[in-house]
Amino acid sequence: MREQALGKVSMDKLVSLCKRRGYIFPSSEIYGGLGACYDYGPLGVELKNNVKACWWRAVVQERDDMVGLDASILMHPQTWVASGHVDGFADPLVDCKQCRKRWRADDVKDGKCPECGGDLTEPRMFNLMFKTFVGPVEEDAATVYLRPETAQGIFLNFANVMDTARKKLPFGIAQIGKAFRNEVTTGNFIFRTREFEMMEIEYFVKPGSEEEWFKRWGEERFDWYIDLGIKKENLRLRQHTKDELAHYARDCYDIEYLFPMGWSELEGIANRTDFDLRQHASSSGKDLSYYDEESKERIIPYVIEPSAGVDRSVLAFLADAYDEEQDKEGIRVVLRLHPALAPIKVAVLPLSRNEALLPLSEEIYADLRCCWMAQYDDAQSIGRRYRRQDEIGTPFCVTIDFQSLEDRQVTIRERDSMKQLRVPIDVLKTTLEAKLSGESIDTLPPGGSYWLGFSD
Numbered sequence: 001m002r003e004q005a006l007g008k009v010s011m012d013k014l015v016s017l018c019k020r021r022g023y024i025f026p027s028s029e030i031y032g033g034l035g036a037c038y039d040y041g042p043l044g045v046e047l048k049n050n051v052k053a054c055w056w057r058a059v060v061q062e063r064d065d066m067v068g069l070d071a072s073i074l075m076h077p078q079t080w081v082a083s084g085h086v087d088g089f090a091d092p093l094v095d096c097k098q099c100r101k102r103w104r105a106d107d108v109k110d111g112k113c114p115e116c117g118g119d120l121t122e123p124r125m126f127n128l129m130f131k132t133f134v135g136p137v138e139e140d141a142a143t144v145y146l147r148p149e150t151a152q153g154i155f156l157n158f159a160n161v162m163d164t165a166r167k168k169l170p171f172g173i174a175q176i177g178k179a180f181r182n183e184v185t186t187g188n189f190i191f192r193t194r195e196f197e198m199m200e201i202e203y204f205v206k207p208g209s210e211e212e213w214f215k216r217w218g219e220e221r222f223d224w225y226i227d228l229g230i231k232k233e234n235l236r237l238r239q240h241t242k243d244e245l246a247h248y249a250r251d252c253y254d255i256e257y258l259f260p261m262g263w264s265e266l267e268g269i270a271n272r273t274d275f276d277l278r279q280h281a282s283s284s285g286k287d288l289s290y291y292d293e294e295s296k297e298r299i300i301p302y303v304i305e306p307s308a309g310v311d312r313s314v315l316a317f318l319a320d321a322y323d324e325e326q327d328k329e330g331i332r333v334v335l336r337l338h339p340a341l342a343p344i345k346v347a348v349l350p351l352s353r354n355e356a357l358l359p360l361s362e363e364i365y366a367d368l369r370c371c372w373m374a375q376y377d378d379a380q381s382i383g384r385r386y387r388r389q390d391e392i393g394t395p396f397c398v399t400i401d402f403q404s405l406e407d408r409q410v411t412i413r414e415r416d417s418m419k420q421l422r423v424p425i426d427v428l429k430t431t432l433e434a435k436l437s438g439e440s441i442d443t444l445p446p447g448g449s450y451w452l453g454f455s456d
């Protein structure tokens with residue numbers, strides 16, 4: 001059994017919030033769903049896009065030693081022979097002789113079925129790659145695979161990128177894209193699904209410097225989650241034991257997160273050595289070496305691979321942000337998402353539906369939505385509307401009242417502290433910009449003041 005995550009939000013609560021608020025829905029729900037496939041709703045797609053944008057910014061935009069790539073999902077089938085996936089990308093499977101349930105052998109402890117205690121069959125290897133066919137004839141010669149990782153698209157383009165991006169070692173290539181695995185055991189919501197998205201880096205280094213880069217990437221990636229608000233006590237680095245290592249890896253760290261079901265892998269950082277480039281060079285007959293001007297030699301770089309799951313990151317960010325607190329009206333549910341990740345950055349809330357408030361409220365909404373994802377809501381009491389925005393993680397609400405029509409000032413209400421400021425409309429955008437970038441709510445803008453607040 002996995003260590004239980006005491007004091008954490010339960011998976012059921014997260015699933016229900018995601019469904020209720022439009023973050024994540026079961027796939028093909030009107031037909032009864034499809035095992036371990038999920039769809040991202042209006043808020044989910046924003047959160048997911050924000051996770052990917054933050055990653056891209058950190059690993060490509062802000063670095064001189066990284067470039068991006070977007071390779072196709074379908075690749076020449078020889079790719080997967082050379083990479084070792086046709087032979088090696090398999091899980092050992094056992095079946096229960098009694099209830100017929102199928103398990104990954106490494107999920108079973110004492111040789112008995114975890115569900116009914118029945119006897120199990122001997123383990124059989126089961127390849128996780130999905131097959132499909134190119135063209136109209138379903139024959140072996142036309143078989144291609146849906147990629148189970150994005151990494152191979154990077155290795156196959158190594159020479160193309162090296163020739164065109166004119167990078168010297170060490171340098172890396174980053175890619176975000178879908179991957180597919182015919183997983184045997186799924187479950188735990190979007191933690192392990194059959195179709196998912198990966199954010200992968202292949203970082204090419206001179207042989208001999210791989211240990212140093214392995215360590216540096218481990219730290220960099222760990223800090224990325226912390227910078228985006230994951231609590232330090234919920235994150236840890238765990239080194240793989242020898243028998244856990246994938247067929248291509250010499251060493252591997254998992255960044256683990258304390259998910260609702262316990263500590264589990266969020267991202268893997270592997271030392272893939274020169275395995276993949278060598279395999280593809282020998283299998284394709286193409287030169288995939290690098291000319292090192294210092295030593296005047298051709299070398300095959302070593303590779304450090306930080307490989308993260310977009311969906312698992314989304315789950316971790318949601319689980320970490322979820323909070324409940326008691327208030328006078330009951331339980332306040334708050335998603336304390338980092339502003340960079342929050343799907344909606346600001347909600348515009350006229351105090352009432354009174355027509356007098358409409359023109360100014362619409363003007364402000366039109367102005368803000370040019371800068372950020374914004375929402376306009378004038379239904380129900382202001383307190384209810386604040387609660388709804390808290391539950392979807394919106395960092396700031398802007399409230400327009402009758403006094404605003406006189407003094408051209410509005411109220412900014414912060415999600416976490418529920419503090420309210422009164423600010424001139426002229427400085428609303430710059431104030432929100434500063435607050436979304438991390439400025440304290442207690443820093444008053446010119447002409448701003450504290451506000452006792454509308455009933456919250």
Ligand code: ATP
Pocket residue numbers: 181183190191192193194195196197198265266267268307308309310311312313
């Ligand atoms: P696990 O054993 O937990 O399924 P793995 O060790 O097979 O994961 P890797 O091959 O290291 O995973 O993949 C890199 C990352 O891709 C993982 O850390 C995870 O975030 C994500 N990932 C892998 N498989 C899945 C999946 N089936 N569903 C969602 N995300 C996945």
